[in-house]
Every structure is written in C-alpha cells, then in structure tokens.
Amino acid sequence: xxxxxxxxxxxxxxxxxxxxxxxxxxxxxxxxxxxxxxxxxxxxxxxxxxxxxxxxxxxxxxxxxxxxxxxxxxxxxxxxxxxxxxxxxxxxxxxxxxxxxxxxxxxxxxxxxxxxxxxxxxxxxxxxxxxxxxxxxxxxxxxxxxxxxxxxxxxxxxxxxxxxxxxxxxxxxxxxxxxxxxxxxxxxxxxxxxxxxxxxxxxxxxxxxxxxxxxxxxxxxxxxxxxxxxxx
Amino acid sequence: xxxxxxxxxxxxxxxxxxxxxxxxxxxxxxxxxxxxxxxxxxxxxxxxxxxxxxxxxxxxxxxxxxxxxxxxxxxxxxxxxxxxxxxxxxxxxxxxxxxxxxxxxxxxxxxxxxxxxxxxxxxxxxxxxxxxxxxxxxxxxxxxxxxxxxxxxxxxxxxxxxxxxxxxxxxxxxxxxxxxxxxxxxxxxxxxxxxxxxxxxxxxxxxxxxxxxxxxxxxxxxxxxxxxxxxxxxxxxxxxxxxxxxxxxxxxxxxxxxxxxxxxxxxxxxxxxxxxxxxxxxxxxxxxxxxxxxxxx
Numbered sequence: 001x002x003x004x005x006x007x008x009x010x011x012x013x014x015x016x017x018x019x020x021x022x023x024x025x026x027x028x029x030x031x032x033x034x035x036x037x038x039x040x041x042x043x044x045x046x047x048x049x050x051x052x053x054x055x056x057x058x059x060x061x062x063x064x065x066x067x068x069x070x071x072x073x074x075x076x077x078x079x080x081x082x083x084x085x086x087x088x089x090x091x092x093x094x095x096x097x098x099x100x101x102x103x104x105x106x107x108x109x110x111x112x113x114x115x116x117x118x119x120x121x122x123x124x125x126x127x128x129x130x131x132x133x134x135x136x137x138x139x140x141x142x143x144x145x146x147x148x149x150x151x152x153x154x155x156x157x158x159x160x161x162x163x164x165x166x167x168x169x170x171x172x173x174x175x176x177x178x179x180x181x182x183x184x185x186x187x188x189x190x191x192x193x194x195x196x197x198x199x200x201x202x203x204x205x206x207x208x209x210x211x212x213x214x215x216x217x218x219x220x221x222x223x224x225x226x227x228x229x230x231x232x
Numbered sequence: 233x234x235x236x237x238x239x240x241x242x243x244x245x246x247x248x249x250x251x252x253x254x255x256x257x258x259x260x261x262x263x264x265x266x267x268x269x270x271x272x273x274x275x276x277x278x279x280x281x282x283x284x285x286x287x288x289x290x291x292x293x294x295x296x297x298x299x300x301x302x303x304x305x306x307x308x309x310x311x312x313x314x315x316x317x318x319x320x321x322x323x324x325x326x327x328x329x330x331x332x333x334x335x336x337x338x339x340x341x342x343x344x345x346x347x348x349x350x351x352x353x354x355x356x357x358x359x360x361x362x363x364x365x366x367x368x369x370x371x372x373x374x375x376x377x378x379x380x381x382x383x384x385x386x387x388x389x390x391x392x393x394x395x396x397x398x399x400x401x402x403x404x405x406x407x408x409x410x411x412x413x414x415x416x417x418x419x420x421x422x423x424x425x426x427x428x429x430x431x432x433x434x435x436x437x438x439x440x441x442x443x444x445x446x447x448x449x450x451x452x453x454x455x456x457x458x459x460x461x462x463x464x465x466x467x468x469x470x471x472x473x474x475x476x477x478x479x480x481x482x483x484x485x486x487x488x489x490x491x492x493x494x495x496x497x498x499x500x501x502x503x504x505x506x507x508x509x510x511x512x513x514x515x516x517x518x519x520x521x522x523x524x525x526x527x528x529x
Contacts, residue, residue: 017381021439034392037378037385041393044379109349117313129260129499130253137514148513151504156473157451158497162277185302186277196283200457205459 007222055080083108108213149192156189245520248513256506263502267494274477274486274493281461282288282478285422285468286329292419302377302411304515305330306338309347315426315450321476321489322448323424326355329483331362334470336408338418340373340394342383343429348374351424358401367401371408374382374398377480380436387415387437415441422466424448428456434465448475 016036059073086105089095095185124129138144155161162185171180181187218224266272289305307326311319330337339355340346350370359369366372371395371487378386384392390412395413396402403409411417421443423430430447437443444467447457451472470479473496476489 017384021458029392030388033381034385034389037382037388037393039379040379040381040385044377044382048377086263114313114316118316121314122317124262125264125499126257129503130256131255132503133251133510136507138511139514147507151507154500154504157472158500159274159276159493160497160501163275166277183279186279190279193317193455194458194462197455201456202459205456 010222011218014216052080152185153189153192156186162186234301239482243517243520245513245516246273248509249517251509259502263498264354264495266465267491268353269477271495272312272497274490274497276474276481276493277377278478278482279471279475281471282457282482283468285470286479286482288330288420288446289326289333289335289443293335294421296335302336303417304408304412305335305339305420305422306415306418307339307351307423308339308343308423308429309339309351310343310423310425310427310429310505311350312344312426313350317492318473318476319424319426319448320350320354321487321492322470323351323458324358324478324488325476325483325485326422326424326448326481327351327355327358328485328487329479331358331364332483334369335419336368337370338373338408339370342378343385343427343432345375348372352398368407371403371406373397373474383432387440388425389413391490392450393424402483406529413457413511418443420444423447426450428453430457430466432462434460438465446526448516 016032020033024027034150059077060103061067063070063077074149076086086101086108088101088106089101093099093101095105132150136150137141140146155164165184165186168180168184171177175181215224241263292303292305295301295366307323309323327337329335329374339348339351348400355370355372356366359365364370374397376386376394378393378528391404394403397406415421416439418441419520421433421437423433425447426449430445430449433445440444445465446468447466448470449457449472451474454469454471457466457471461469468475473492477486477493478489480487480489486499
C-alpha cells in the first residue's frame with residue numbers, strides 16, 4: 001500500500017510541476033503554486049527536525065558505546081545544544097547589544113564559528129600552491145599547453161601580471177598596430193575564460209543536464225532504487 | 233658508481249624538484265602577510281563582466297530617478313564564513329554602490345543561514361557611514377529555508393512565503409516594500425555565492441519573472457558562470473577577490489577587496505615562480521639523464 005501511495009504522490013507532484021512549466025499562464029494552473037509551496041515548507045520543517053533527531057541518535061549511540069572518535073561526538077552535541085540554547089534565549093529575551101546573552105552569542109559566532117570556518121577553507125591555499133608546484137611538469141605538449149594557459153590566467157588576474165603588457169594598451173587607437181592591444185595578458189585571459197572555457201563548460205553543463213533529466217525521470221516514475229525506503 | 237648516483241640525487245636540479253612543502257607554505261604565509269604591514273598599490277584593468285554589472289546598477293539608479301519609480305535590487309546572500317575572503321568584499325562593494333546611488337535593496341537567503349547575517353553587519357556599518365536607515369533603504373528577510381516547490385512559490389508571490397523580516401516586522405509594513413508586489417518589481421537579483429546557488433534564480437525565477445541576474449562568485453565558480461553571461465542569462469559578474477577589487481576601483485573606494493588583492497598578487501607570482509623552479513629542475517634532470525645514456529652507449 002505504502003509503495004503505491006508513494007508512487008502516485010511522486011507522479012502527481014512531478015506531473016503538476018511539469019504541466020505548470022509548459023502550459024500558458026492563462027490556464028490558471030500556476031495559481032496553486034503558492035499553496036503547494038506552503039505545504040512543502042511545512043514538510044521541509046519536519047525534514048529539518050528529522051535530520052537533527054537522526055544526528056542525535058547516531059552520536060548518542062556512538063558516545064554510549066564508546067566507539068572510536070566518541071570525543072568528537074561529545075563536542076558536536078555540546079556545540080549543538082549550547083548554540084541552540086543561546087540563540088533561543090537571545091530571541092525570546094529580545095536581547096540588546098549590551099545584554100550578556102548577546103555577548104555570549106557574538107563570542108560564539110564572531111570569535112568561534114566565523115574564524116573556524118574561514119580558517120579551514122583558507123588552508124586550501126597552502127595545499128593548492130604545493131600541489132601546483134608538484135604536479136605542473138612539462139612532460140608532454142598537452143601538459144605544456146595546460147601550464148601555459150594556467151600562467152596566462154594567473155598573470156591576467158593580478159595587477160603585477162597585467163602591468164607587464166599594459167603598455168600595449170596605447171596601440172588601441174593605432175590604425176596599423178591596433179591588434180597589439182589585443183595580445184595583452186588580461187585580454188588573452190578574458191578570451192580564454194569567455195571563449196575557450198565557456199565552450200568546455202557548455203559541454204559539461206549539457207552532459208550534466210542530460211544526466212539530471214534521466215535521473216529526474218527515474219525518480220518521477222519511481223524507478224530509482226530506494227524510492228520506497230527499501231534496501232539500496 | 234653508487235657514490236656518483238648519490239651525488240646526482242643532491243644535484244641542484246634535483247633539489248629544485250623537491251622543495252619541502254613546509255618551505256612552500258611558509259613563503260605563502262609570508263607573502264599573504266606582507267600587505268598587512270606594507271602598502272602595495274593595486275591597480276586593476278576592469279574586466280567587461282565587472283563593468284557590465286556596475287553599469288546595470290547605474291542604469292537602475294538613473295531609471296529610478298527618471299521615472300520616479302523605486303525599483304529595488306534583491307541581494308541573495310548564499311554564502312557562509314568559509315568563503316568570506318571573496319564573497320564579503322563583493323557584498324560590501326555592491327551594498328556601497330546601492331547606498332550611494334539611492335537604490336533600495338532586500339537581503340535574503342534560502343540556501344545558507346549565515347549569508348543574511350553577515351550581509352546585515354556590512355549593511356549596518358555602511359549605512360552608519362552614509363546615513364542610511366533600516367526599513368527605508370534596505371530590508372533583511374533573513375534566512376528562509378526553501379526547496380524547489382517553496383522557492384517556486386516565492387517567485388510567484390513573495391508575501392505568501394515571507395511574512396516578516398528578520399526583526400519580526402511584517403514586510404508589508406516596511407517602506408522598502410512599498411512598490412514591490414512581486415519579484416517582477418525587482419530590477420536586479422544579485423546572487424553572491426561560493427557554490428552554484430545562482431542556478432536557483434536562473435532555473436526557477438528568470439523564466440517566470442524575466443528578472444535580470446548578476447552574480448558575485450568565488451574564483452572557482454567563475455568559469456561555470458561564463459556561458460550564462462554569453463547567453464545573456466547573467467548580466468555581469470564579480471569573479472573572486474579580483475572582481476571585488478575591480479568593482480571597488482570603479483566606485484573609487486579601495487577597501488577589503490583591494491587589500492586582499494595585494495596578497496593574492498604576491499601569492500600568484502609565487503605559484504608561477506615555484507612552478508618555474510620545478511620545471512627548470514625537471515628539464516635539467518632529463519637533459520642530464522640523456523647525456524648519461526649517451527655516455528653509457
């Protein structure tokens with residue numbers, strides 16, 4: 001019974017949004033979009049709650065059974081509850097900037113959450129430089145082409161790199177030598193990004209879109225494995 | 233022979249290929265830090281994609297002045313602290329421009345909860361300097377979690393999905409929203425993101441309300457946006473820190489983007505130098521190997 005209910009709801013939902021997209025506005029089919037949106041908003045709220053409950057179950061089990069890395073689970077639970085409590089306190093107390101709860105909230109947000117997030121991401125810069133040094137070796141003509149392109153894109157992006165060929169800008173209005181202004185590093189970079197890169201990106205996007213279409217059809221027609229909460 | 237091989241291993245061209253990654257990272261750290269202590273002048277060539285975004289905002293301001301209408305700009309803040317280095321200067325530059333030109337704007341996010349909070353702080357700081365007021369010059373809807381169907385409903389009717397702003401005021405009572413009955417009254421959606429959140433607006437909003445879309449993205453997402461600019465689906469873009477610095481230059485207001493660009497300037501040069509050193513070592517080693525093969529023959 002559950003299987004058929006899920007199949008019908010998925011199919012009807014998909015069919016509605018498909019028709020809503022293709023049929024003209026005059027048919028009035030779009031009038032229901034806002035109401036359906038409210039329903040999915042509520043479902044989304046439940047999904048959010050479900051996610052938190054799932055997270056708690058998983059980590060509580062890890063802590064009680066002392067599985068490897070359970071310390072991390074404790075840190076996660078403490079951080080989760082502490083942030084939720086402080087936020088609710090701030091919200092219901094209608095706190096001002098001078099209130100102590102606001103100071104705690106700002107400490108958690110400005111001094112812990114933001115720096116941690118930014119720091120972890122910025123570590124990438126160190127890895128990227130190290131990886132570029134190790135991997136960019138001119139072992140073939142293709143590798144040389146790739147490295148040359150990378151150097152032009154990098155130089156074209158930074159002021160010092162742009163400065164190298166900036167003097168060519170003076171030829172822009174010259175009737176015979178105007179083309180020299182087109183071989184500036186920043187102009188070549190722009191061409192590489194807007195023409196060569198865009199062509200490749202378009203191919204990737206098209207391929208991904210065909211894949212997404214096939215996957216959507218499978219989900220819509222309930223052909224995808226796992227559609228009925230069975231084993232994958 | 234073994235001794236010779238050992239000496240070969242320590243040859244200068246082999247050393248160039250095996251620079252310790254701790255040394256590479258230390259140089260990166262030093263180069264990033266230098267502009268904090270020494271001022272490095274940054275002058276950028278303006279990219280056409282940045283210029284077209286700037287021109288679009290100028291056009292909205294002129295059009296509002298001419299017609300007496302108050303078309304607003306929607307700033308979709310789909311970014312979090314992890315991409316703060318690039319997305320924050322972009323947001324700050326756009327807010328500065330909108331305030332200066334008297335274009336009212338809406339802040340919101342349906343993707344990440346952090347974005348509107350971070351943007352609100354920028355707006356408050358800039359507003360204090362330029363004498364702008366919350367509610368009259370901008371409004372913040374905050375974070376509203378929306379999946380596809382809800383987002384589609386939001387596009388159809390803003391007021392059904394969002395009733396109050398993040399301070400709890402009904403949005404119908406906020407002066408900024410006086411002339412906004414739907415997304416059709418939004419002159420530009422400017423989506424700032426470190427992911428592909430701009431596709432939400434391109435897939436679900438643009439075909440319905442025909443809104444113009446501009447983006448501020450991290451440098452890694454920039455290449456993905458290029459075909460959309462070519463197709464006219466995106467009017468302009470701030471691409472990474474460089475895009476923010478160029479926008480600041482157009483505003484004649486060097487700020488966070490320009491300062492950050494000074495660091496990026498040096499680190500990019502170091503990447504190129506490091507790559508060159510590695511390749512010099514590689515080419516020399518290959519040449520040496522060939523010579524030894526000949527000797528053995």
